[in-house]
Amino acid sequence: MFLEIITPDNKLFEGEVDSATFPGNEGSFQxxxxxxxxxxxxxxxxxxxxxxxxxxxxxxxxxxxxGIVEVLNNRVLVLVESVQA
Structure with missing residues (x-):
């Protein structure tokens, strides 16, 4: 599947991945x-x-x-507010 991770300042990652795990507001999900x-x-x-x-x-x-994640047709778009160093 294709993953794209974007912040207000730049694009952090774009490419094919095998899996992605996210910190949901009610627990993590993959x-x-x-x-x-x-x-x-x-x-x-x-x-x-x-x-x-x-x-x-x-x-x-x-x-x-x-942030927000959208999954549709093997494309995952992630909009994150910020990334900690």
């Missing part, structure tokens, strides 16, 4: 290929995604301060 359509608010916490880099699976974690 999105995989062929997930049902979804729109959800995000809370403070870790956004994690797994992707392939030269045939190796890598995992990236971002600490976010809330």
């Amino acid at each position: 999105v995989l290929d062929d997930h049902a359509p979804l729109v959800s608010s995000l809370g403070l916490g870790e956004l994690r995604y797994k992707y392939k880099d030269h045939d190796h699976i890598k995992e990236k974690e971002l600490k976010i301060d809330g």
Whole structure:
């Protein structure tokens, strides 16, 4: 599935991923290929995604301060308010 992570200042990530885990306001949840359509608010916490880099699976974690996620047709758009360093 295709993941795009955007802040008000820039685009943090754009590319194919195997999975993505989000900090929902009522608990974390994971999105995989062929997930049902979804729109959800995000809370403070870790956004994690797994992707392939030269045939190796890598995992990236971002600490976010809330936002919105939309899942539709194997495309995941994440709008985050800010990312903690």
